[in-house]
Amino acid sequence: MTGPHGYSKDKDAHLKRLRRIEGQIRGLQRMVEEDVYCIDILTQVSASTKALQSFALQLLEEHLRHCVAHAVERGGPEVDAKVAEATAAIARLLRT
Amino acid sequence: MTGPHGYSKDKDAHLKRLRRIEGQIRGLQRMVEEDVYCIDILTQVSASTKALQSFALQLLEEHLRHCVAHAVERGGPEVDAKVAEATAAIARLLRT
Amino acid sequence: MTGPHGYSKDKDAHLKRLRRIEGQIRGLQRMVEEDVYCIDILTQVSASTKALQSFALQLLEEHLRHCVAHAVERGGPEVDAKVAEATAAIARLLRT
Amino acid sequence: MTGPHGYSKDKDAHLKRLRRIEGQIRGLQRMVEEDVYCIDILTQVSASTKALQSFALQLLEEHLRHCVAHAVERGGPEVDAKVAEATAAIARLLRT
Structure with missing residues (x-):
């Protein structure tokens, strides 16, 4: 799936x-x-994991706002596929 | 708290x-x-978070086996402090 | 926000x-x-937490498919609000 | 493994x-x-998951302070087994 995507406009910040x-x-x-x-190393690991998670949440928000929303606007079976795909990505994030 | 610590013997692997x-x-x-x-980027974020977590779990296991166990062997109030400290580190990992 | 909502059709299963x-x-x-x-109690806690999470993921999927998608179909500023709201809910789930 | 265990003294609170x-x-x-x-239901799920997690953390702390510490005091191969068992329980909690 070639870009640009929802996150592309904020590429520098990402x-x-x-x-x-x-x-x-x-x-x-x-x-x-x-x-x-x-324990000090474990504290730093938590900070890095949290930073990765907030990066993931930003990307997810932009994905919902652009890729999923555009699929809804186009309508058809693609909507279910996009929603299922986003939910599976959220499930993977939850399990880590 | 100067080393070496529980993880020091496996430094290269870490x-x-x-x-x-x-x-x-x-x-x-x-x-x-x-x-x-x-979605492909989010999948890679989950993989990196998982790798960070398994690094943290290894470090935690070695910390329990060495730093916490040695405090138990020495006895005294240090044991409660070490256990509370380890539990707080686990809580931080859980919240990310 | 009165129902029915995305999950209402599967109420009995939920x-x-x-x-x-x-x-x-x-x-x-x-x-x-x-x-x-x-340790056996902790294993049961993990099972219960996992069951709660899969309930949450199902509800989230239905929310994206219905509430968020309908907002997109209606268009206007409501879309951003719905996406931000869903992302905040996902962030809360991630932090537990 | 019959009790009482570390948590037994705080049974009523648990x-x-x-x-x-x-x-x-x-x-x-x-x-x-x-x-x-x-979204309101998802917020309640996060609250319940957080409550389950803090119950698990309390149990874990008491387990480290009693069951694991007593194994260290007795010495021998049981220490490694107890530490590995506790770490596996923490890993399960992390993955939910």
Whole structure:
């Protein structure tokens, strides 16, 4: 499914957020290398996971607003497929 | 709290795992740059979150086995503090 | 917002599922009364939480398919409000 | 594994908490019967899931403080088994 998609208009903001998360993961590596206390590393893991989740929620909101809404406007069987696909993605996010 | 800690003996394995997660986050950036379909990006976010979680679970297991167990062996009020600290870390992981 | 809603047509199936979850929670009470091993109780908590989550996912899917889709068909500012509202509900589910 | 266990001393508080959760699940049934708006039901599901999770965290803390700590005091191979068992329970909670 070629773009642009709902998120494309905010690409720079999304890339900036992902680069920050990348930096957090490198930070975790430094903590492990420097024998930082386990609980402090676990706290940083929670922060990185939360950042990934808020990125996912933003993308999901834009997907609902654009890709799913456009399918509804076009009508037909594509609507059910798009809704089922979005719900399956939400289920995967819930299970992590 | 200076190391080494429970996880220190498996440092290389942990660093390898974190570098892979770092690579996944860079992969997410490429997907956004290339206007990949939203749902495929969300699927990759779930995979990265899951990888972060299994890293956290490994660290937690080693923390219980070493830091918490050594506090129990020493006895005294430190045990309650260590257990409360570990439970708070688990609660943070649950809320993400 | 009076019904019927997307889930109304499957009301009996949802009520049956909720009564089963209610039974699971009573089962947890019996386990606590009978001093069952902690880990076995925690396993039952995970099963009940998972059942609640799949109930929530079904309701969410029907909400997207009906309430959000009908807002899209009507058009206007209501669409953004409905999408934002659904995303906030998903965020709450993610944080538990 | 017969009790009493770590949680046994707070049995009444745990039973009270579980009865409240049971009431919340019955509340969900009333909301479905009365065609309450989907998002309001999802908000109640998040509240019930959060209540179940805090019950699980309390049980886990008591399990670490008693069952796991007593295994450490006795020493031997049982410690690894208890830590692995607790970590597996935490993993199940994380995946819901």
